[in-house]
Amino acid sequence: MQPKNEIIRQVLQQLKIEKLNAMQQAALTNNVEGKDLVLLSPTGSGKTLAYLLPLLLSLQPDNNSIQSLILAPSRELALQIEAVFKSMNTPWKTCCCYGGHPISEEKKSILGNHPAIIIGTPGRIADHLRKGNFSPDAIQTLVIDEFDKSLELGFQEEMEEIISQLSGLKKRMLLSATDAEEIPQFTGLNRTIKLDFLQEGQEESRLRLKKVYSPAKDKIETLYKLLCTLGNQSSIVFCNHRDAVERVSKLLTEKKLYNEAFHGGMEQPDRERALYKFRNGSCFVLISTDLAARGLDIPEIEHIIHYHLPINEEAFTHRNGRTARWDAKGTSYLILNELESLPEYITSEPEEFLLPEHIPHPAKPLWTTIYIGKGKKDKLNKTDIVGFIYKKGQLSREDVGPVDVKEHYAFVAIRSNKVNQLLNLIQGEKIKEKKTIIEKAK
Numbered sequence: 452m453q454p455k456n457e458i459i460r461q462v463l464q465q466l467k468i469e470k471l472n473a474m475q476q477a478a479l480t481n482n483v484e485g486k487d488l489v490l491l492s493p494t495g496s497g498k499t500l501a502y503l504l505p506l507l508l509s510l511q512p513d514n515n516s517i518q519s520l521i522l523a524p525s526r527e528l529a530l531q532i533e534a535v536f537k538s539m540n541t542p543w544k545t546c547c548c549y550g551g552h553p554i555s556e557e558k559k560s561i562l563g564n565h566p567a568i569i570i571g572t573p574g575r576i577a578d579h580l581r582k583g584n585f586s587p588d589a590i591q592t593l594v595i596d597e598f599d600k601s602l603e604l605g606f607q608e609e610m611e612e613i614i615s616q617l618s619g620l621k622k623r624m625l626l627s628a629t630d631a632e633e634i635p636q637f638t639g640l641n642r643t644i645k646l647d648f649l650q651e652g653q654e655e656s657r658l659r660l661k662k663v664y665s666p667a668k669d670k671i672e673t674l675y676k677l678l679c680t681l682g683n684q685s686s687i688v689f690c691n692h693r694d695a696v697e698r699v700s701k702l703l704t705e706k707k708l709y710n711e712a713f714h715g716g717m718e719q720p721d722r723e724r725a726l727y728k729f730r731n732g733s734c735f736v737l738i739s740t741d742l743a744a745r746g747l748d749i750p751e752i753e754h755i756i757h758y759h760l761p762i763n764e765e766a767f768t769h770r771n772g773r774t775a776r777w778d779a780k781g782t783s784y785l786i787l788n789e790l791e792s793l794p795e796y797i798t799s800e801p802e803e804f805l806l807p808e809h810i811p812h813p814a815k816p817l818w819t820t821i822y823i824g825k826g827k828k829d830k831l832n833k834t835d836i837v838g839f840i841y842k843k844g845q846l847s848r849e850d851v852g853p854v855d856v857k858e859h860y861a862f863v864a865i866r867s868n869k870v871n872q873l874l875n876l877i878q879g880e881k882i883k884e885k886k887t888i889i890e891k892a893k
Contacts, residue, residue, distance in 0.1 A: 455508050462504065465540045474648045475501040482508065487623040487640045492648040494628045494745055494772030499535050502594050502624050509592050509622065510543055510567050516589035517561075520617070521570040522610065524601040526551060526719060527726070527747055529570050532596065536568065543567035548575045551719035556858075558584045573601060573609035580616055587616040592624070595638070599627040600745055602635075611637040628745065628772070629765060658771055658781055660797070661804040665788045671702050673786055674758055676810045678708055678736055683814040685729070686754040688738045689770050691762060699758060700738045708813040710736035713743055724820075724862070724892055731853045731864035733820040733892075744769040755783040764796035818852050819870045823861040824888035831883055832856060836863055839882045844873035862892060 459479070463471070471479065474492050481488060482505035492498050506519050523529040526549035533547040546560045548571030561569070561584060569576070569585070579585060593614065595601060601610060614620075614637055623640055630649060634640060665673035678686060690696045693714040700712040711725035711734045728734040730749055737743060738758075744766065752774045761767040774781025784804060785793070793801070825831045833854045840846050840863065852864030865873055870891065877889055 458508065459504060462507065462539045462541070466500075466538060468500075471500075471504075472497055474498070474646070475504070477646050477648075478502065479504055481644045481646060483644065485621070486642045486644050487625075489625045489627070489634070489640070489643055489645045490648075491627050491630050491646065494769055496648065498596070498626045498628075499532055502596070502626060503532075503536055503539065505624070506568070506592055506594060507539070507541060507543075510541075512542070514567070514589070515565045517566060517569050517585055517587075518589065519568045519592040519594070520576070520587075520590050520613075521568065521594040521596060522573050522576065522601065522613070523570065523596045524572065524604050524606060525742070525745075526572060527722070527742075528596060528745075529572055531747065533570050536570075545570055547571065548579060549719075550575050554578060554582075554584075558582075561585050573606040573613060577609040577612050580613060587613075588619055590617050591619055591621045593617060593620055593622070594624045594626070596626045597628065597745060598625045598634075599629045599631060602631075607635065607637070611635075614639060628769065658774065658783055660783050660785070660799075660801040662785045662787055662793070662801045663804045663806070665786055668788050668790060670758060670786045670788055671699065673806070674699070674756065675703060675706050675708060676806045677756065677784065677786070677804075678703070679810045679813050680806060681754055682811065683735055683816070684753040685749075685751060686736050686756055687743055687752060687770075687773055688736065688756045688758050689744070689761070690738065690740060691759040693740055695759065696738050696740055703736070703738070706813070708736065709734060709816065710738055713737055713739040715740065715742050720860075723857070724822075727855055727862045728820045728892065731820060731855075731862075732818045733816050733864055735814060735816060741766055741770065744773065747773075749773070753781055755781065757783070757785045760785065760787075760791060760794060764794070767794070767796065815867070817867055818864040819867045820892040821863050821865050821870070821873070822888070822890055822892040823863065823882070824859075825882065825885055826857045826859045826861050828858050829883075829885060831861065831885075835883050836861060839877075839880075840865075840873065843877045843880050844869075845876060846873060 475497055478490055478501035510518055529547050529549050533545050536545055544564050544566040545568045546566040548557045663677055693716045696712050696714045700710055703710050711728055713725045729737045755771055755774050771783045836854050846869055850866045850869045854863045
């Protein structure tokens with residue numbers, strides 16, 4: 452078996468990370484046998500890697516059982532965790548379990564692939580255990596990511612049900628972006644090491660807070676002008692309710708400002724598509740509830756816009772945590788109408804952002820997302836897609852952006868000025884001898 456420091460070195464090389472940050476290093480250093488870990492660290496500080504590295508060191512190579520379980524409060528976070536682990540390029544397999552697609556597919560994957568790690572939402576994992584789809588007996592490591600959010604969303608019963616069945620547990624790791632007064636007994640924490648990185652205070656120094664006054668009670672015109680002014684820089688607009696997200700998105704679309712909506716009432720494929728467009732630069736503006744405030748890996752978000760004032764300080768902190776991540780800087784805007792005042796938890800007066808007299812037209816994205824109706828289950832991979840686009844679509848490397856292959860479909864970002872050329876040239880063509888739909892993602 453490889454020495455532990457060599458395993459870590461190879462993983463960091465795969466991830467193109469030169470060195471761990473202080474929080475990640477502390478999590479690794481305090482990975483003590485027989486002791487549980489509680490890690491408190493702000494959103495966007497790299498907690499996923501902080502627990503995946505210790506977890507990786509605990510996996511036994513000649514063990515075909517499920518060795519580790521990771522619980523996450525949302526399907527987006529579960530998928531993100533799986534993506535990070537896969538990018539580490541280790542010999543171990545994973546299975547990601549969440550609602551919104553058939554549980555039978557997950558059962559088949561668990562039985563056929565012998566994953567070492569199961570990642571999933573508490574509801575879906577509890578469902579698997581009730582159905583006897585996998586044995587919990589051999590699981591030695593439990594990770595609960597965003598434990599505070601899991602409690603907030605009401606997953607306590609499911610988590611309690613799951614943990615009560617993990618008879619072989621040797622280590623528990625709880626990750627949170629807020630500090631709880633008391634950790635519930637059902638977690639079974641024993642001889643706990645607590646690492647608190649919440650008071651680092653680095654986010655505040657990199658985050659600029661500004662206020663924008665709306666002359667009307669309805670802030671939509673002010674939001675439109677602000678987004679036009681910010682141009683092609685990535686922005687998340689936070690609303691407090693799903694119907695508000697739909698309304699704001701619709702009104703901005705009517706004003707020819709392209710945006711994507713994102714909230715918990717949407718079907719999973721629609722949410723995935725919206726996030727993918729936002730990540731790959733096909734869309735500069737994401738309108739969302741607080742669902743997007745946590746658990747999403749979207750790099751380089753430059754602006755957070757509070758269309759509605761956050762319900763509390765915690766929500767405000769998590770929303771702002773989407774920007775100014777790592778060493779980057781970001782700006783958070785509070786749109787206020789004449790009836791609103793700053794919440795009490797904002798202690799220093801933000802600088803006022805004055806909109807210019809002449810507002811530019813909405814920015815047009817440089818990229819467009821293309822939908823391909825085949826995926827991993829059809830034996831289609833990134834190389835097949837890129838090769839097809841180069842050859843049949845006569846595009847160069849500079850014309851093709853990120854490719855994301857799902858189980859039954861795929862997305863690819865194409866330079867907007869080359870999309871029509873591509874769609875015309877590939878009309879009627881087969882990809883890997885398969886006829887499929889290839890069109891602009893709706």
